[in-house]
Amino acid sequence: MVTRSQVYGGRFYRALKIRKNLSRWIAYFILTLGGGVVVYPFFYMVMNSFKPGPEILHAPMKLPSRWVVTGYIAVWRELQVPLLFRNSLILAVSITLLNLFFDSLAAYALSKLRFPGRDTLFNLMLATLMIPGVLFLIPTYVIMYRLGWVGHFRSLIIPASISVYNIFLMKQFMQRIPDELIDAARIDGCGELGVYFRIVLPLSRPVLTTVAILTFMGSWNDFFGPLLYLMEDPSKWTVQLGLQYFNTSIPGENAEQIWAATTAITVPLVLLYFLLQDQFMKAFAGMRLK
Amino acid sequence: MTKSSLWKAINKYKWGYLFISPWILLFGAFGLYPLLLSFYLTFFTYNFIEPQAQRFVGLGNWIHGFLDPLFWRSVFNICYNQAIFIGLTFCISLGVALLLKQVGAGGRLYRTVYFVPTVCSVVVVMTVGGYLSSPEGPIQAYLLNLGLLKEPIHWKFDKWLSMPVLAVINSWKWFGIQTVIFLAGLISIDPTLYEAAAIDGANAWDKFWHITIPQLNPQIVFILVMNGIYGLQMFTEVYMNFDLYGGIYHQALTPVLYLYAVAFDQSNMGYASTLGLMLAGLIFILTMLQFRFIQREID
Numbered sequence: 001m002v003t004r005s006q007v008y009g010g011r012f013y014r015a016l017k018i019r020k021n022l023s024r025w026i027a028y029f030i031l032t033l034g035g036g037v038v039v040y041p042f043f044y045m046v047m048n049s050f051k052p053g054p055e056i057l058h059a060p061m062k063l064p065s066r067w068v069v070t071g072y073i074a075v076w077r078e079l080q081v082p083l084l085f086r087n088s089l090i091l092a093v094s095i096t097l098l099n100l101f102f103d104s105l106a107a108y109a110l111s112k113l114r115f116p117g118r119d120t121l122f123n124l125m126l127a128t129l130m131i132p133g134v135l136f137l138i139p140t141y142v143i144m145y146r147l148g149w150v151g152h153f154r155s156l157i158i159p160a161s162i163s164v165y166n167i168f169l170m171k172q173f174m175q176r177i178p179d180e181l182i183d184a185a186r187i188d189g190c191g192e193l194g195v196y197f198r199i200v201l202p203l204s205r206p207v208l209t210t211v212a213i214l215t216f217m218g219s220w221n222d223f224f225g226p227l228l229y230l231m232e233d234p235s236k237w238t239v240q241l242g243l244q245y246f247n248t249s250i251p252g253e254n255a256e257q258i259w260a261a262t263t264a265i266t267v268p269l270v271l272l273y274f275l276l277q278d279q280f281m282k283a284f285a286g287m288r289l290k
Numbered sequence: 291m292t293k294s295s296l297w298k299a300i301n302k303y304k305w306g307y308l309f310i311s312p313w314i315l316l317f318g319a320f321g322l323y324p325l326l327l328s329f330y331l332t333f334f335t336y337n338f339i340e341p342q343a344q345r346f347v348g349l350g351n352w353i354h355g356f357l358d359p360l361f362w363r364s365v366f367n368i369c370y371n372q373a374i375f376i377g378l379t380f381c382i383s384l385g386v387a388l389l390l391k392q393v394g395a396g397g398r399l400y401r402t403v404y405f406v407p408t409v410c411s412v413v414v415v416m417t418v419g420g421y422l423s424s425p426e427g428p429i430q431a432y433l434l435n436l437g438l439l440k441e442p443i444h445w446k447f448d449k450w451l452s453m454p455v456l457a458v459i460n461s462w463k464w465f466g467i468q469t470v471i472f473l474a475g476l477i478s479i480d481p482t483l484y485e486a487a488a489i490d491g492a493n494a495w496d497k498f499w500h501i502t503i504p505q506l507n508p509q510i511v512f513i514l515v516m517n518g519i520y521g522l523q524m525f526t527e528v529y530m531n532f533d534l535y536g537g538i539y540h541q542a543l544t545p546v547l548y549l550y551a552v553a554f555d556q557s558n559m560g561y562a563s564t565l566g567l568m569l570a571g572l573i574f575i576l577t578m579l580q581f582r583f584i585q586r587e588i589d
Binding site for chain 1: 303305306307309310312313316317319320321323324325327328331336338386389390392393396397400401402403404405406407408409410411412413414417418419421422426428431462466467470519522523525526529530545546549553559562563566567569570573574577
């Protein structure tokens with residue numbers, strides 16, 4: 001076999017290799033610079049959250065002269081922090097669990113069961129994806145108001161408990177489960193629910209993880225929904241609404257609280273992301289293309 | 291069909307219908323019904339404080355909407371913002387994806403780090419980004435020190451700078467996800483295409499234009515359509531940094547912010563509903579145009 005270096009001649013190949021290495025180093029250099037641009041705001045945020053108040057304004061770029069937690073104490077005192085986290089968790093966990101159940105049931109029916117009108121129904125679902133969410137904003141609020149649901153978690157949980165996009169993701173995945181497996185389970189005496197719980201759900205773990213991450217993050221980070229339905233009652237606030245409480249139009253006001261609060265909200269999420277980074281990336285970017 | 295065979299058919303298909311029924315119920319209650327209600331509301335003035343004062347106004351809301359300078363101002367603002375955001379994010383994320391492809395497995399850590407802003411909430415990003423870019427923040431201080439800036443810029447009170455600065459902050463937040471999408475596309479390009487082009491004497495630029503870009507078509511389409519649908523509905527970013535009417539010049543008024551102001555500041559649900567339909571119509575037209583354009587590109 002003729003190797004590349006024999007074709008090009010040793011010297012030329014070496015020159016090519018050096019050039020390739022050089023361009024690699026330039027790439028690393030630019031990427032590191034970019035990494036700095038991404039990381040710096042987080043560094044700035046954490047650093048300022050441990051600074052004494054006046055220093056945030058007068059020496060914003062310096063490291064703290066003393067590391068203090070007065071910002072965190074102030075946030076703790078002004079807001080019911082455990083309550084905010086509890087509310088955010090109630091919303092995110094219940095929306096995620098309901099989605100995992102309802103979406104996967106629907107996806108199972110659409111991918112593995114036969115019934116008249118199935119494909120029409122699926123096409124109708126896909127068509128609803130094209131409707132921009134803004135259209136539902138006002139009429140849904142009017143409906144919630146008339147039902148007396150404004151100010152209750154159910155106004156956010158119930159409409160969000162099923163999602164066509166998630167059904168679509170799950171259907172794509174479940175189609176690859178072999179029919180023979182399901183038929184075998186039926187012959188062994190499994191009913192449809194048995195097949196769903198014993199065969200389909202355990203085999204769909206990867207797509208369930210994806211949907212869980214997307215749904216949980218969407219709910220945890222949502223601001224508009226809680227603003228519309230829960231703003232009036234501080235005992236129903238989520239962490240995102242809590243942070244907004246410190247944002248005023250006066251620059252520098254509440255600086256201590258703002259940095260402490262942003263850090264407290266961000267750190268758990270970023271830790272979770274680092275623990276599950278592959279699943280996160282697949283959920284946000286990979287699955288959407290398949 | 292006899293009664294017993296009908297019963298048999300129902301029994302045969304019941305699981306399918308049962309499993310799909312949660313979606314049908316919820317879509318009826320929170321999809322179809324609001325859709326119809328929103329058309330109905332456009333013909334009335336309606337508010338919560340005195341629901342009995344509901345008044346039929348015919349096409350009044352629609353005429354008002356088509357002639358409302360604030361609505362069209364908000365449409366212009368969001369297009370201005372999105373043009374910058376989409377262009378900037380596209381260049382950055384494609385460039386970073388190309389670099390990541392070049393370094394191969396060594397890029398894993400970078401990819402992980404670039405993705406962090408994507409998982410943060412808009413509220414956090416806007417708080418941090420707004421502070422960093424403010425006249426008191428470090429970015430302007432550096433630029434002043436370097437002499438690149440003569441005086442601090444109060445971008446939140448500037449007629450033309452508010453939207454570009456928001457676009458840059460949003461690029462910072464979202465370029466990570468687009469990078470990962472582009473990288474997935476780049477890796478799946480068949481390397482023999484490049485080898486064949488190299489034999490034909492193509493340089494790096496030719497390869498980029500004639501192989502990389504056409505091969506990335508699915509990713510580009512996906513990103514453009516998603517940006518079109520979500521970007522045009524921007525709300526939290528402007529709500530957090532400006533008043534309900536987008537600042538003194540309305541320079542940061544977006545359609546959804548305006549709709550929110552009409553609904554909850556002026557408590558005019560009928561008109562807000564009309565604005566929602568108008569914006570949805572615009573987004574729909576835009577998406578269709580994108581598909582048309584893309585279809586032609588493929589043909």
